[in-house]
Amino acid sequence: MYLFAVFVLLGTGLTVNSEIHSLMYIYTAFSKPVGLPGIHEFTAMGQMDGRMIDYYDSDVQRKVHKQDWMKERLPADYWEKGTQSRQSKQQWFKVNIDILKKRMNQTDDDRHVLQWMHGCEGETYGNNGHLKFVRGVDMYNYDGQDFLSFDDAHSVWVAAADIAVPTKRKWDDVQVLKEYTKGYLENECIDWLSKFRAYGEQQLEAASPPDVYMSAKKTRTKSNLMLSCLATGFYPKDIILNIKRNGRVLTKEDGLISSGVRPNEDDTYQRRDSVEILKSDIASFTCEVIHRASKMSVEKAWNHEFKDDENNMGMIGGIIGGVVVVVVLVVIAVVLVVLKKKGKFGSKESLNSDGTSSSGSDPAPPATVINIQDVAKPLLNDEEKEKGSKESVSSGDSGNSSDKGSAKSSDKSADGSNESLLKQQPEA
Structure with missing residues (x-):
């Protein structure tokens, strides 16, 4: 799965x-x-x-x-x-x-x-x-x-x-x-x-630049905050996203976690990176986002504010929750x-x-x-x-059966099916 x-x-x-x-x-x-x-x-x-x-x-x-x-x-x-x-x-x-x-x-x-x-x-x-x-x-x-x-x-x-x-x-x-x-x-x-x-x-070639949001929320540890940067609404999916502390890019060794690039329901993409920091940390935290396809390069600073509500990114509305149906x-x-x-x-x-x-x-x-x-x-x-039966059931893309056919039939579908059905019956 x-x-x-x-x-x-x-x-x-x-x-x-x-x-x-x-x-x-x-x-x-x-x-x-x-x-x-x-x-x-x-x-x-x-x-x-x-x-x-x-x-x-x-x-x-x-x-x-x-x-x-x-x-x-x-x-x-x-x-x-x-x-x-x-x-x-x-x-x-x-x-x-x-x-x-x-x-x-x-x-x-x-x-x-x-x-x-x-x-x-x-x-x-x-x-x-x-x-x-x-x-x-x-x-x-x-x-x-x-x-x-x-x-x-x-x-x-x-x-x-x-x-x-x-x-x-x-x-x-x-x-x-x-x-x-x-x-x-x-x-x-x-x-x-x-x-x-x-x-x-x-x-397909039309590029969409991302919207960038930076925010923080409380964690179970009272002295800490979860700082997040969200880039959403971009296409194509290739993007660079960095959270920086005083200009240094934070990595997994610093506790950084990433959602990876995920699809929105409007055919665009999103990515969210987060890192847990001390509330008392007065360093400068910024989020750098580079989306070359749309020629966008931005670096947003966190204002050291946070909300008590764990859903403090709700201002983004349904963008975060929008995921393509198959996911x-x-x-x-x-x-x-x-x-x-x-x-x-x-x-x-x-x-x-x-x-x-x-x-x-x-x-x-x-x-x-x-x-x-x-x-x-x-x-x-x-x-x-x-209880075997010789009743025939079609699996062709059209849903119709025919007496004889070939995989080379010109009536083909993009998902690999066609109207022709081969009737060879191998021994069970």
């Missing part, structure tokens, strides 16, 4: 003479409603360089744009097919959570969460800004634990837990699945990333896992052999054009195998 959070916060990184850009798609599903405002049973979204570009949830049930350039440059059928795809994936996740619960001998008393994330990173090269593939990401996570991921360098699936080993073996045997996944991560995803960056170039989902999922009485995958005794679901809705990677039945039968147990 924490690995997911790292990827969710992924944005534009700088190398010596180039930039790293990313396109990621994140799906999160709970086994039952959470009952908290803004937290949906199913959520899917796309992010480019840390900015949300499209969104879908189980309440709205429509794929919608989150950037104006997405609406302007992509045709209506892109959103219609995307809506159908995510409605299909919503059902896919529901079926597969139920299968995983049964596989792991879990009850309905606890709330479970299944996540899938895939996408790519590309590095710009040359004066024309072309992107070169750096790495791909395709990974599954269940109840806060890494489950399965794809190693595109070696074209193999990697099981992160014993419970995922049968799935890894089964999916490794489906050559077309590996070829399609590798092809999407290394080629199609990079093509879409390049296309999206070209579509939104003007908006909230990650945090909630972590909390739910911690609160669960049975938060692990279970003992090895619960490991079952592969089989087929009576509904035919066996788990399969929704990133591919493979039929849902094709590759995840190992997640099921022997009892379900005896």
Whole structure:
């Protein structure tokens, strides 16, 4: 789960003479409603360089744009097919959570969460800004634990837990699945990333300078204060923030702590650094913020005032609390896992052999054009195998099935799906 959070916060990184850009798609599903405002049973979204570009949830049930350039440059059928795809994936996740619960001998008393994330990173090269593939990401996570991921360098699936080993073996045997996944991560995803960056170039390149606030509050130690500097509302995410005492930059050795760069809900970023000091310290404390993209460089001084109210930074309003939806989902999922009485995958005794679901809705990677039945039968147990059905369930981005298809179909989606479904049925 924490690995997911790292990827969710992924944005534009700088190398010596180039930039790293990313396109990621994140799906999160709970086994039952959470009952908290803004937290949906199913959520899917796309992010480019840390900015949300499209969104879908189980309440709205429509794929919608989150950037104006997405609406302007992509045709209506892109959103219609995307809506159908995510409605299909919503059902896919529901079926597969139920299968995983049964596989792991879990009850309905606890709330479970299944996540899938895939996408790519590309590095710009040359004066024309072309992107070169750096790495791909395709990974599954269940109840806060890494489950399965794809190693595109070696074209193999990697099981992160014993419970995922049968799935890894089964999916490794489906050559077309590996070829399609590798092809999407290394080629199609990079093509879409390049296309999206070209579509939104003007908006993406527009830099926003940060607002800078410096304040202090009481700590549990009566003689001390927590001094904080907040920079918020900036884009892109690269920023330098230093708290200084009499001109000397404070570090971790001085007790400095940092939130790191985090997303706001308006596609900008924030960072807060803090250090505990003595109330009696009369030294000069300043906060230096440098945001090169917006050509901003400022150093603000603390006036040695503080408030009794621990929420003394409330003057900033909702800026601090605004976090992109997927980060909230990650945090909630972590909390739910911690609160669960049975938060692990279970003992090895619960490991079952592969089989087929009576509904035919066996788990399969929704990133591919493979039929849902094709590759995840190992997640099921022997009892379900005896009830196996040949009913076909589509996993294509459009939510529609077809008799024959190819991974080379021209009707492709940015998140790696297309309308064509391969009907090969490997032995269970």
